[in-house]
Amino acid sequence: MSRRLRIGFAGCGEVSVEKHMPALAELGQIEVAAVADIDTARLTYVKRRFRPARMYDNVAGLLSDPGLDAIAVCLPPALQASTAIAALDAGKHVWIEPPIGLSASECDSLVERANRSDRVVMVGFHMRWHRLVREARDIVDSGRLGVIQSIRCVWNSPRRDDKLHEWRRYRSTGGGALVEIAMDHFDLWRYLLRSEIAELFAIAVDGRWEDEAAVVSGRMNNGVLTSAVLSERASHEIEIEISGKSGRLKVSLIRFEGIEFYETMTMPSSPRARLGRLAHFAREFPRALPRMHKAGDYRTSYRDQWIHFEDCVRNRATPLVTLADGKTSVLAVLAAEESATTGKSVALSS
Numbered sequence: 001m002s003r004r005l006r007i008g009f010a011g012c013g014e015v016s017v018e019k020h021m022p023a024l025a026e027l028g029q030i031e032v033a034a035v036a037d038i039d040t041a042r043l044t045y046v047k048r049r050f051r052p053a054r055m056y057d058n059v060a061g062l063l064s065d066p067g068l069d070a071i072a073v074c075l076p077p078a079l080q081a082s083t084a085i086a087a088l089d090a091g092k093h094v095w096i097e098p099p100i101g102l103s104a105s106e107c108d109s110l111v112e113r114a115n116r117s118d119r120v121v122m123v124g125f126h127m128r129w130h131r132l133v134r135e136a137r138d139i140v141d142s143g144r145l146g147v148i149q150s151i152r153c154v155w156n157s158p159r160r161d162d163k164l165h166e167w168r169r170y171r172s173t174g175g176g177a178l179v180e181i182a183m184d185h186f187d188l189w190r191y192l193l194r195s196e197i198a199e200l201f202a203i204a205v206d207g208r209w210e211d212e213a214a215v216v217s218g219r220m221n222n223g224v225l226t227s228a229v230l231s232e233r234a235s236h237e238i239e240i241e242i243s244g245k246s247g248r249l250k251v252s253l254i255r256f257e258g259i260e261f262y263e264t265m266t267m268p269s270s271p272r273a274r275l276g277r278l279a280h281f282a283r284e285f286p287r288a289l290p291r292m293h294k295a296g297d298y299r300t301s302y303r304d305q306w307i308h309f310e311d312c313v314r315n316r317a318t319p320l321v322t323l324a325d326g327k328t329s330v331l332a333v334l335a336a337e338e339s340a341t342t343g344k345s346v347a348l349s350s
């Protein structure tokens with residue numbers, strides 16, 4: 001295939017319009033050829049901003065469009081698995097936003113259908129392509145931190161009451177911090193630590209919607225202790241801190257200079273550490289400037305993930321993030337939900 005890959009978007013909501021389509025417009029080598037949404041106001045908005053060739057007010061029309069190579073499934077969580085299955089039935093490659101389903105059986109149905117298909121299916125855990133996540137993984141792999149003891153994460157992604165779609169209000173329909181935010185951390189824990197989650201304990205609090213904030217702690221199969229503080233109210237932050245016996249790595253994923261390494265006996269307040277941070281800022285600033293007006297590394301992670309998807313489609317390769325990864329994260333979310341409901345920790349089968 002020498003021409004550009006042609007994608008159709010099922011769903012023109014926040015993630016499609018604010019994350020994927022701008023990243024694809026910047027990339028240029030993949031064409032957003034068609035879009036579908038039941039909300040005609042969204043279609044009008046997308047037409048004005050991104051000028052797709054064709055628009056549909058239903059997903060069935062999109063799936064039967066012969067001019068599409070792949071479908072990006074970006075619908076409310078309850079529609080994700082069934083739509084991805086229908087896209088495979090229509091012979092399209094599939095790129096699917098997590099969660100890939102709301103239950104283990106939904107995930108299984110999709111996995112089973114994909115196993116009978118020669119099409120590429122990739123799950124959109126874009127943080128695996130984030131520059132600083134990649135750097136952190138390389139540092140963990142290098143052994144510089146020594147034996148890892150713990151990972152501590154913060155992810156605040158505030159939402160506005162007036163713009164909240166109904167599905168985002170309830171845990172059962174895929175809304176709230178335990179599904180929408182914890183899920184990405186569960187994938188990052190697995191990706192960074194190269195181990196599976198052994199057990200989870202979660203506490204969540206409701207506000208105007210369910211699970212506005214949550215804390216989740218746990219243990220990986222390799223013994224590493226995990227924790228995440230998640231909020232859909234508090235101000236923006238995405239942090240990961242990995243502590244080993246030889247050193248500690250602190251990563252803020254929304255700052256270009258956001259990676260700091262401290263040897264075990266180093267105080268972050270020492271003159272050497274302070275000067276090190278200043279020098280790091282001065283080094284990174286010129287490199288970050290060209291990325292800043294394009295929403296920085298966060299946007300780039302979406303772009304690079306699409307480059308990988310295109311490469312997998314052209315070469316029929318297995319993507320870095322598979323449906324098995326998508327299902328594992330859903331199972332971890334279900335375990336966290338069970339823990340938040342029962343007040344007991346929940347073991348995950350390995």
Ligand SMILES: NC(=O)c1ccc[n+]([C@@H]2O[C@H](COP(=O)([O-])OP(=O)(O)OC[C@H]3O[C@@H](n4cnc5c(N)ncnc54)[C@H](O)[C@@H]3O)[C@@H](O)[C@H]2O)c1
Binds near residue numbers: 019079099165
């Ligand atoms: N927003 C993010 O950053 C983000 C991050 C990770 C995962 N996700 C996942 O991506 C998916 C989409 O998220 P979002 O934030 O864009 O949600 P959203 O609610 O903003 O958008 C969903 C869109 O789907 C449309 N829609 C609903 N039912 C439809 C139907 N039957 N046919 C066609 N269109 C229909 C809605 O009109 C809406 O425009 C969700 O499953 C979410 O969990 C989103």
